[in-house]
Amino acid sequence: MTKPMDKKSPIEITLTERNEGVTITQWVYSMLRNAVMNGEILPGRALTIRELAALLDVSPMPIREALRQLAAEGALEIQGNRRVLVPHMTAMKFDELCEARIAIESHAAARALPYIDNVKLDELRQLDCLIDDAQEQGNLNKISILNQNFHRSLYTANPHQVTLPLIESIWLQLGPFMRLATNHLKDHYLVDRHNDAMQAIERKDAFALQIAISADIREGFAFASTPELLQRFIEESES
Amino acid sequence: MTKPMDKKSPIEITLTERNEGVTITQWVYSMLRNAVMNGEILPGRALTIRELAALLDVSPMPIREALRQLAAEGALEIQGNRRVLVPHMTAMKFDELCEARIAIESHAAARALPYIDNVKLDELRQLDCLIDDAQEQGNLNKISILNQNFHRSLYTANPHQVTLPLIESIWLQLGPFMRLATNHLKDHYLVDRHNDAMQAIERKDAFALQIAISADIREGFAFASTPELLQRFIEESES
DNA sequence: CTAATTGAATTGTGATCACAAATACACAAC
DNA sequence: GTTGTGTATTTGTGATCACAATTCAATTAG
Structure with a gap:
């Protein structure tokens, strides 16, 4: 019953260096984009703003913008509940x-x-x-x-x-x-x-x-x- | 001292009612989308976040999100200077x-x-x-x-x-x-x-x-x- | 043991603020 | 008139906060 249930599967994406002149939003965007392309994020796994913000050590703001952009490009899917996730493939x-x-x-x-x-x-x-x-x-x-x-x-x-x-x-x-x-x-x-x-x-x-x-x-x-x-x-x- | 005088051509977009259950961001998005489709915004005219926020009487936040989404969809163009505008047609x-x-x-x-x-x-x-x-x-x-x-x-x-x-x-x-x-x-x-x-x-x-x-x-x-x-x-x- | 419920924690949305960079503008120099 | 230059203003970016809605967990009722 009180089984040591881990947090949901941890999100691990390959981090890259932030080049000069690149906004944090752009930096976050490119890392998340690569993570999706490389299948580093499990389809169906909910991506929360605060979790990613903590993971990348930035404020929630750049995460919000990057997620919205990736959703507009079809890389991510926004459910009715406003949850963001990598869509399942069929x-x-x-x-x-x-x-x-x-x-x-x-x-x-x-x-x-x-x-x-x-x-x-x-x-x-x-x-x-x-x-x-x-x-x-x-x-x-x-x-x-x-x-x-x-x-x-x-x-x-x-x-x-x-x-x-x-x-x-x-x-x-x-x-x-x-x-x-x-x-x-x-x-x-x-x-x-x-x-x-x-x-x-x-x-x-x-x-x-x-x-x-x-x-x-x-x-x-x-x-x-x-x-x-x-x-x-x-x-x-x-x- | 200086009064807020609009030297630029004024932006006038057709306003719609906000339906229930629709977030402000979605509402702003649909209005701006219609404005682009109907040619209500002059190509090349810079769209600033604060100006639109004042026009629609909302905070800058929903405007930012709507603009970014429309840019991702190709409706708007983000220049290097990070200015947002309706692209010119050729x-x-x-x-x-x-x-x-x-x-x-x-x-x-x-x-x-x-x-x-x-x-x-x-x-x-x-x-x-x-x-x-x-x-x-x-x-x-x-x-x-x-x-x-x-x-x-x-x-x-x-x-x-x-x-x-x-x-x-x-x-x-x-x-x-x-x-x-x-x-x-x-x-x-x-x-x-x-x-x-x-x-x-x-x-x-x-x-x-x-x-x-x-x-x-x-x-x-x-x-x-x-x-x-x-x-x-x-x-x-x-x- | 299952299912419903209720309270706590988490989440997205949106507002406000701070700040550096970009822009506009008045004015001086040519 | 044209061009450079300084300052004042506006701008996008990003951080922080408040709040309602949702999700999650433990507890309770059946």
């Missing part, structure tokens, strides 16, 4: 997010294509090389970040682009599953879709570029090709 | 937003199709009738809202849908141009794209539905078919 939602990624990102890629010059192309090539290096090292975290940089760099070639915030919102909602995607990439990197994309860019072939990006995303999420496999990863992320 | 950005709408909304429609049953179909038919009525009345505001309801109702037929927040973010960035779109619809409502969409839904024809939604959006924005025309509307919205 197989159907995962499928929707995956297909939304494909639809939006292939569109963003095609829209960026006309703006890609040789300088940008070199930048993309370098990023792709870095990814290959990281894959040989097997540095999962690095691969994931570099892979996102590759996509981001491609889409932002379009100076009038408006979709990157939407894309990043989906990435946030995918959270730790984004890392699993890049993990699986390693096994199948025989077919380098980034290379396909680069060749399509060189040929200024928008359709081929869309195919390559779509395939890159879809094959990355092949680890969830069956409902059973996906369910395993979901359960894994909830513990 | 011809290129308008084009990007329009094409993004087409890509995402046609995707959302196709994804919703399998979930549309007869009940939902009736709901859509009723909404379409209401739109026709409003068009005969020439009630621009009503048309605009009903038209958004039609699209929203269609996309939310999918219970696992994840794209509506992204779509609404684009609507917000389009702001007053969304109304112009529905305005122009009136002139060309000979070809009722909503009817096309409905027929595609009845036939469970995803591709035809995408075509209909794309055409509905594109024809709505036909008022900006030439750079000169668009420029006129942009200048109109900035004064």
Whole structure:
């Protein structure tokens, strides 16, 4: 009965240094954002303002602002009771997010294509090389970040682009599953879709570029090709 | 000594009543959101927390939260100086937003199709009738809202849908141009794209539905078919 | 033992204050 | 008139406090 019941599962997020010129709110925001992306916070676990304030040793104010922003971006969910938590993943939602990624990102890629010059192309090539290096090292975290940089760099070639915030919102909602995607990439990197994309860019072939990006995303999420496999990863992320 | 004289153009937003159970932050948020959608705030005009707090007769706190949320949704822009303002529209950005709408909304429609049953179909038919009525009345505001309801109702037929927040973010960035779109619809409502969409839904024809939604959006924005025309509307919205 | 209840602790919301940075402005120098 | 410069004001940020609503725990009734 009076079992020494611990406090609810403790929240542990990787702390980073606060750079100069960065407001406390921005600092808190980036740490919480990374925590969500890395699956450091259990889905369904309530995030209270005061608890996080004590954890990060700041006043409740910056926490409030960061939580609200992350909720607006879909990284967190605000319940009717005004409780804030990391939303649970479901197989159907995962499928929707995956297909939304494909639809939006292939569109963003095609829209960026006309703006890609040789300088940008070199930048993309370098990023792709870095990814290959990281894959040989097997540095999962690095691969994931570099892979996102590759996509981001491609889409932002379009100076009038408006979709990157939407894309990043989906990435946030995918959270730790984004890392699993890049993990699986390693096994199948025989077919380098980034290379396909680069060749399509060189040929200024928008359709081929869309195919390559779509395939890159879809094959990355092949680890969830069956409902059973996906369910395993979901359960894994909830513990 | 110096009197509080407003040198800047005064901010005037339509005030609404605060419903019960709605927090002040939510109330402020919805008013500011409507103000942006209706073009009541001049692009480039700085929105200061204290000024809005005085205007709405609340403390600065709810204003801060509402502004941050709207900025996260793309309705407002936070400059490096941390000034908050309604972003300026450009011809290129308008084009990007329009094409993004087409890509995402046609995707959302196709994804919703399998979930549309007869009940939902009736709901859509009723909404379409209401739109026709409003068009005969020439009630621009009503048309605009009903038209958004039609699209929203269609996309939310999918219970696992994840794209509506992204779509609404684009609507917000389009702001007053969304109304112009529905305005122009009136002139060309000979070809009722909503009817096309409905027929595609009845036939469970995803591709035809995408075509209909794309055409509905594109024809709505036909008022900006030439750079000169668009420029006129942009200048109109900035004064 | 289960379920309901009640009181204590915790929570989000919103107001107020302090402060450093950014801005506006009057005035001097050219 | 134009440009620089100092001060005065306004601004966003962040801390602290008050309060109503919610949550949690122990206790009680069945």
